[in-house]
Amino acid sequence: MTLDSLPWFAVTYAQIALALAAAFATFRILVGPRAEDRVLGLDTLYVTVMLLFFVTGLRLGTPFLFEAALAIAVVGFVSNVALAKFLMRGEVIE
Amino acid sequence: MTVLQGLPLWLALLVALLLVVGSTLTLLGAFGLVRLRSFYDRIHAPTLGTSWGAAAILLASIFTWSWLEGRAVVHELVVGILLMCTTPVTLMLLGRTALHRNRRAGVEGVPRSLKR
Amino acid sequence: MTRLIPHPLVSLALLLLWLLLTRFSLGHLVLGTAIALAAGAAFARLEPATPRIRRIWPLVRLLGIVGLDIIRSNAAVAWLILSGSNARRSGFVEIPLRLKDPSALALLSMILTATPGTAWLEYDPPSGILLLHVFDLKDPEEWMALIRDRYETLLMEAFG
Numbered sequence: 301m302t303l304d305s306l307p308w309f310a311v312t313y314a315q316i317a318l319a320l321a322a323a324f325a326t327f328r329i330l331v332g333p334r335a336e337d338r339v340l341g342l343d344t345l346y347v348t349v350m351l352l353f354f355v356t357g358l359r360l361g362t363p364f365l366f367e368a369a370l371a372i373a374v375v376g377f378v379s380n381v382a383l384a385k386f387l388m389r390g391e392v393i394e
Numbered sequence: 395m396t397v398l399q400g401l402p403l404w405l406a407l408l409v410a411l412l413l414v415v416g417s418t419l420t421l422l423g424a425f426g427l428v429r430l431r432s433f434y435d436r437i438h439a440p441t442l443g444t445s446w447g448a449a450a451i452l453l454a455s456i457f458t459w460s461w462l463e464g465r466a467v468v469h470e471l472v473v474g475i476l477l478m479c480t481t482p483v484t485l486m487l488l489g490r491t492a493l494h495r496n497r498r499a500g501v502e503g504v505p506r507s508l509k510r
Numbered sequence: 511m512t513r514l515i516p517h518p519l520v521s522l523a524l525l526l527l528w529l530l531l532t533r534f535s536l537g538h539l540v541l542g543t544a545i546a547l548a549a550g551a552a553f554a555r556l557e558p559a560t561p562r563i564r565r566i567w568p569l570v571r572l573l574g575i576v577g578l579d580i581i582r583s584n585a586a587v588a589w590l591i592l593s594g595s596n597a598r599r600s601g602f603v604e605i606p607l608r609l610k611d612p613s614a615l616a617l618l619s620m621i622l623t624a625t626p627g628t629a630w631l632e633y634d635p636p637s638g639i640l641l642l643h644v645f646d647l648k649d650p651e652e653w654m655a656l657i658r659d660r661y662e663t664l665l666m667e668a669f670g
Contacts, residue, residue: 307410317418317421348424
């Protein structure tokens, strides 16, 4: 291993670590045990996947994944707030 | 081959370090999500990923694209600020939801309502 | 001035956001300014009260302190998760707050939630009591003192 291939290892490691993190978050979504845990898992999942998009963008050398990551960040936030609100009150818009 | 190979060595090392630190923190946060036992403990776990986990990866992205395009590319900051402002909202709402539902279900060890 | 730009901070932030997402040019500056002003006017209908920042310097100091604290608590929480020691006890703390200003409270909630290890759960406006969940709770008094001296004082200075 030379110093030149170090960035390649870093990017690969980051991708694997983030994929594993996404798998852990998915585990929490599937297992629960309560509804709050599932929403928390979803929250973690969307942040992780968004970061994975950035790392993949670095690997592929395309800047276009940024827009996708931004969309995930916005939509993920809105959906999680709606879910949390629903759990608390039983309806989204009061 | 990645675009990172086009960077000078010092910058490539910095970006590699940031990527490793950021992804490790995010992974640890998600690991905590699986491992910790109570919900109120688990609510702390994702903040690892949303604070320095995200910040390190966004910084790596900013440095790389700024170098490659020869100008300051800082639109990753938008995502960073968005995360900074939105994660507290989600976590606060989730925490209150959990309290509310636990109190209604009469779970032991949950503090009573602050409204007296 | 105040009628045309009811929320100068919101408008300025939106304009900066617009310029960050596009390449800087005169056309984008004009378009971004127009959108930011319109959005500021629309926001004034929803939220008429503007936050009043008395002094900016305490906020800058706060930013530095919080940045350091986030790094430190990141390391602490990461280590606690990894080591998984049974000695760690988490728990709830009730903290009486002196802050009343809504924007200062919002800022404090962001700081506490963004810092791994503390989670803002509930706040009761009439009594000013905050319910906090702490990941590694050794001494509740210590946390009360930390929040009072480290964050709240600076926020009181900034928002008056």
